[in-house]
Amino acid sequence: MILLENIKDKKLTGNALKNYRRKKKILSLLYENDTLSATYLSKQIGVSLPTAISLLKDLGGSKLVEVRGSGESKGGRRPTLFGLKRDSIFVISCELGRFKGKIGVYNSHNELVAPVTVVGTSIDDVNLVDKLYAEARQILVDNDIDYNRVFAVGMAMPGLVDSINGINFTIKEEAFRNVAERLTMRFGKMVYVNNDARMEAYGEFVFGAAKDHNDAVIINWNWGLGIGLILGGKLYNGSTGFAGELSHTKYNEDGDLCICGKRGCLETVVSASVLIKRAKEAIKEGKISQLTNRFQHKIEELQPEDVIDAAKLGDELAIELLNDIGQALGKALSNTIQLLNPDIIVIGGIVSRANQYILTPIQQAINQHCLEQISGNIEIVISDNWEQSGLLGITAKLFQKLFSDMYK
Known part of the structure; x- marks a missing residue:
């Protein structure tokens, strides 16, 4: 066609x-x-x-x-x-996290045709594309959708992603970095690949909390930390497509080793991985806490949600841990606010479930480190649809490309 x-x-x-x-x-x-x-x-x-x-x-x-x-x-x-027509044009949208991926099939009204499927995989999984293809085809079969009515496949993934050429430079094996090429060969459809934080930002801008905001910072706060930027009413990729890497800016001069290979990156201070690491250390030290009582004999089962739930029940250790990472992120965001002067900051990801236990320290740090004239009118909110915003962002991009005169 x-x-x-x-x-x-x-x-x-x-x-x-x-x-x-x-x-x-x-x-x-x-x-x-x-x-x-x-x-x-x-x-x-x-x-x-x-x-x-x-x-x-x-x-x-x-x-x-x-x-x-x-x-x-x-x-x-x-x-x-x-x-x-609702049954005429479909796209397959995929979003990868650090340990698993999500797949959704959407129609041209941005509606899911079936529940999102979760796949155990990562950006360095050599079988990544085959796994996604198998799951996507099964969704289509289960919902009686003709594969010929699927016109595009999109991928949002962590890492340094060149969205023009579909290359993820963070993938360890160079032979597997050209994700767009791999997807095109397997699916035989138009393909679009971009960074997960940027696609979450775009989803929030088109459908969510950042809608009608021309200058927004959207935070993807999970096992890592991602930042997406909306500047002047447009998604900002940067000159080489790598904008928003706040997580790998220096925070501690002699800090912990980051997955990027450098020391002291912001991600080593504020990510969910760090939250769990510090909680485990406290449990091993026998600190008084609900977390110690529950997990001292099964410490490897501890998840970010457990720390957040404990904080909501008044646990002092959990509140302190969340306060620490909130203060650190707020301090780092102060630099972003001073430079870009956004009118809203939207926070999503598993850590965002802590709500006021992170919002309060973030706001306190911004008050401390920013000029009031710049930060005074900024709205800081928790996304109520962050689990879908990345998929919706990639979906919107796919349809825009499908309906443009030409696509690359």
């Missing part, structure tokens, strides 16, 4: 090329607005009403667009409304 293919190497000329681009624009407008009239679409794409109706008929014949009833009358006949 040429309408959803890359025309970079196609020989479309004259009216064929014009109509191709007009149809793409119609699909893009319907994706962004849900339902629109032919009159409105004709004005937006700069053609006569009969031409717009003809293009919509073609799209209907391709089972991409359907009639959605009638709109409100402004004195004449009620306009016919058009929208994208």
Whole structure:
């Protein structure tokens, strides 16, 4: 179906090329607005009403667009409304964490067609792509979705990701770094790859807590620490695609060794991994705590959620541990605030479940280290949909690329 293919190497000329681009624009407008009239679409794409109706008929014949009833009358006949068919275009969105991945299949209304599937894998798993492919195909089979109706596959993953070429430079084995190439060969679809924190930021910007905020910092606070930036109403990737690596800035001059190979990175002070490490140390020392009572004989089972739950029950050790990492992150964020002057900071990830036990120390540190004129109006919030925002971010990017004139 040429309408959803890359025309970079196609020989479309004259009216064929014009109509191709007009149809793409119609699909893009319907994706962004849900339902629109032919009159409105004709004005937006700069053609006569009969031409717009003809293009919509073609799209209907391709089972991409359907009639959605009638709109409100402004004195004449009620306009016919058009929208994208829910069962016509699907994408497969994947998001990797440090120890597992998530897969969701979405339709063109950004709706999940089945519950998200969790896969045990990582960026360095040599079988990563095969695992994702097998799980995705099973989701399609279970939900009676034709693979030919899947037009794109996206991946959000930790690491230094070049989103233009789909290369993750953090993957240890160089032969496996070109993730886009591996996905394309296995799935045979259009592919988009980007950093997980940036896709979570984009998901929050389009669908979540950062919506309608042109300058936002979105924090992905999990086993590692990721930062995504929305600047001037656009996702900011940086000149080489690696923007937002606050986690690997120096925090302690002679600190712990980080997974990046350097010492004293912010991630070695504030991540969920560090929270668990310090909690385990306290338990081994026999400090008075609910955590010691519960986990002294099964310490390897301790999870970030256990520390957070203990804090919410008033456990002083748990509160202190969360306060420490909150203060450290707040201090580091102060530099970001002074440089970028955002109007909102959105916090997601497993550590965000601590809510006020991290929000309070973060705010205290910002008050201490920032100029009040810069930080005074910043809103700091916990995302209420962080578990889905990364998948939604990659989904939105996939549909935008599908409906653009060309894609790389």
